[in-house]
Amino acid sequence: MTEARAAAAQAAAAAATEAYQRIVAPLIRITGDWTLAEDCAQEALALALDRWPADGVPDNPGGWLMTVARNRALDVLRRGTVERRKLRELAVLALTAATAEPEPEEIVDDRLRLVFTCCHPALPLEGRVALTLRTICAVPTPDIARAFLVSESTMTRRLTRAKTKISEARIPYRVPTGPALQERLPGVLAVLYLLFTHGYNPDGEPAFADEAIRLARLLARLMPAQAEAHALLALFLLQHSRRHARRDAAGDLVPLDRQDRARWDRTAIDEAVGILSGLGGTGLGGTGLGEPDLGDPALGEPGPYALQALIAACHATAASVPDTDWRRIADCYDRLAELRPSPVIELNRAVAHGYAHGPAAGLDLLGRARAGGALDGYPLAIAAEADLTARAGDRARAADLFRAAAAHAHSDVERRALLDRADELREASDGAAAA
């Protein structure tokens, strides 16, 4: 294939996929039948992928797809005999190519409604994630199945069950309003977060991170008053900004303190910092991440995603580990520990306090975090104690602790890194004793 043809095929695929995502939501709304809507949209997509590389992308890709999908839906409905299908047929007839012109608000709203339907708490969590990927992001079922380590038939059943429940229990196709929105939004954000981490984890599907970012952008744009939606987008951008630096040539994870910060994506970081500055209400003391707006009660206290994004922003904007604003990070962890108490948050909080207020403060908090036993045998907890102990001056004990952490390490790379630290400390400690 020549370069020009390859480029044409790529452009056609991109345009078709983008248009697909815009037509599927209105098709579902009008037909009230997810399977029918998806089947017809898929057929239209396949036809587009076949024709557009040679014929060129039409002026109105969404309209083209919508016309094909709509005609296909009418064919199917006309074969049906049940009265209600006749009613739906009338509704589908009203769907015109104009419905899918780029970005009329109704189409965008349709996608938001679809997000809330796919992420409805009455669906099992695994079904919510799968449905979001399949219906909103148009990820093919085999790809979703592979990413979640299940067979294609299992994933198909999972999707079918979710769609059946939406239809039979009549889960509405609507964005909740008022107090219901505040109840539902965290669940939607949690699904996006799961999607993102699945793209971000070592064995994950990188494309899912991009999909999560696109959806977070959509939510932030459509729900401008929801600070946590903006914060989630900022958090994604900040974590994503390190994607080129977080693995070495062998593909192993590089810890934050050893990453080449020049390889962090500055454009993404700048965008995230801009978003966080715009939120205000973070009330965490100004350190260049935008003026805190303590006086605006409408914005309220920062939520869990805002706090995590602020922590990530402190790391992303620091020139080095010692230059990091650890006091601000420690403040954020204090609040996060109140909102979302968990042993891992408490561990990170202890580490942050260790940098911000000295190793003794860190060791004190670490002792309290480990009191419940949830962190027993967790290598990062032992390594944190080792690091704090070393900085407190007891290098021999710190070396022993790094060795103990290495015994619990989850990977060879982690074990080697911990043993290296132990050896460095042992040498320094022996050297000091000999002198």
Next chain:
Amino acid sequence: MKYLMFVCTDTEPDTDPTPEPDVNLWVDRHDASGQRLMGMALAPKSTATTVRVRDGQTLVSDGPFAETKELIVGFDLLECADLDEAIEVAKAHPMARGGRIEIRPQADWDRS
């Protein structure tokens, strides 16, 4: 769309000390709105009888058909536009806090 609300006990009721809503007010409010078609509380499980017919034989036995810790203590039949509306009605019932409520839609045999 009709939904049946099974009102059940739960081994871990709400520990929030604020008083639970009054069930009579709940009934009055949702009868008035047209969302509650009918419903009733049920006598204790010691009064339950199970009936089966096998090969033309009627088998009558004592007790509920399944031994579980959570018991159905009542039911209400709702008429709601969709699941979210049914959830709003169910969550206002005192037993949403004192126990749990299961919402089941009517079967739709028309659907292909």
